[in-house]
Amino acid sequence: MERIMITGALGQIGTELVLKCREIYGEENVLATDIREPEADSPIKDGPFALLDVTDITRMEEIVSEFKPDALMHMAALLSATAEKNPLLAWNINMGGLVNALEVSREYNLQFFTPSSIGAFGPTTPKDKTPALTIQRPTSMYGVNKVSGELLCEYYNSKFGVDTRSVRFPGLISYVKEPGGGTTDYAVEIYFDALRKGEYTSFIDKGTYMDMMFMDDAIEAIIKLMEADGDKIKHRCAYNLSGMSFEPEEIAESIRKHIPDFVLKYDVDPVRQGIADSWPDRIDVSCSTDEWGFSPQYDLDAMTVAMLEGIKAKDAATQH
Numbered sequence: 001m002e003r004i005m006i007t008g009a010l011g012q013i014g015t016e017l018v019l020k021c022r023e024i025y026g027e028e029n030v031l032a033t034d035i036r037e038p039e040a041d042s043p044i045k046d047g048p049f050a051l052l053d054v055t056d057i058t059r060m061e062e063i064v065s066e067f068k069p070d071a072l073m074h075m076a077a078l079l080s081a082t083a084e085k086n087p088l089l090a091w092n093i094n095m096g097g098l099v100n101a102l103e104v105s106r107e108y109n110l111q112f113f114t115p116s117s118i119g120a121f122g123p124t125t126p127k128d129k130t131p132a133l134t135i136q137r138p139t140s141m142y143g144v145n146k147v148s149g150e151l152l153c154e155y156y157n158s159k160f161g162v163d164t165r166s167v168r169f170p171g172l173i174s175y176v177k178e179p180g181g182g183t184t185d186y187a188v189e190i191y192f193d194a195l196r197k198g199e200y201t202s203f204i205d206k207g208t209y210m211d212m213m214f215m216d217d218a219i220e221a222i223i224k225l226m227e228a229d230g231d232k233i234k235h236r237c238a239y240n241l242s243g244m245s246f247e248p249e250e251i252a253e254s255i256r257k258h259i260p261d262f263v264l265k266y267d268v269d270p271v272r273q274g275i276a277d278s279w280p281d282r283i284d285v286s287c288s289t290d291e292w293g294f295s296p297q298y299d300l301d302a303m304t305v306a307m308l309e310g311i312k313a314k315d316a317a318t319q320h
């Protein structure tokens with residue numbers, strides 16, 4: 001990769017991906033695109049930016065032919081809870097955007113990355129040590145989009161030779177840009193509320209295990225997978241990724257090592273709880289470790305330290 005275009009650049013993953021890629025490949029070589037303008041103080045403004053609605057293929061082609069990237073990272077998508085509230089919109093954005101991005105990659109010979117998710121699994125998938133190749137019968141619209149997307153990436157690789165690469169992300173935990181509309185978002189909100197209010201009300205119930213990962217590990221993984229030799233990439237649909245698995249009481253315990261009086265309460269949202277219950281408890285990442293060297297650095301306690309320090313620094317910066 002030398003010149004990269006990123007869609008959904010103002011989202012939770014996109015923001016940190018753009019900043020890291022600019023650090024590695026040079027500011028002028030990473031084009032951020034999104035459906036809205038960056039805010040006045042956004043660091044994304046320090047490098048090239050273009051407005052792009054990913055359902056508009058003509059505009060996408062225009063941008064690609066001007067910027068001349070050699071890689072496209074397609075991050076624009078609605079997350080699980082939002083998709084469940086508006087399934088048709090989710091289909092149009094998640095599938096319409098993806099097929100446009102794949103078409104443009106085929107036409108301009110771009111290396112391609114897009115994330116899948118643990119949402120691509122469903123209630124009939126093995127819940128523990130879920131293998132990379134297994135039953136995928138999701139019951140949410142987001143899951144339907146993700147399985148279809150995985151198959152579409154595999155198809156563009158085998159049919160047209162597009163160098164497609166993808167991972168199934170677990171819940172991603174970060175403080176730079178907060179997520180929106182996901183089932184795993186409770187595990188981000190809990191850190192912000194722990195520091196700012198000393199308590200948090202979780203919409204996900206006690207005892208619900210889901211895979212999670214700290215954002216730094218997620219960004220490292222994307223870059224490592226994209227830079228890996230093509231002949232090591234045996235799976236063109238998506239690789240399982242995870243840094244840890246926990247339930248709400250365990251993250252609360254980790255927070256109490258730093259904020260002893262932290263209080264965790266529950267007000268369970270049936271929609272998001274239903275989605276969480278249909279996902280695996282703990283997936284197996286050995287395929288990613290063995291084939292292209294995936295090696296996450298953060299466990300729950302290390303992530304808690306990084307999150308609390310990061311949010312404190314962010315809050316201090318906005319107070320000055």
Ligand code: AKB
Pocket residue numbers: 079080081116117118119142169170171172181182183184185
């Ligand atoms: C969501 O909760 O929708 C996402 C995901 C796991 O894909 N964070």
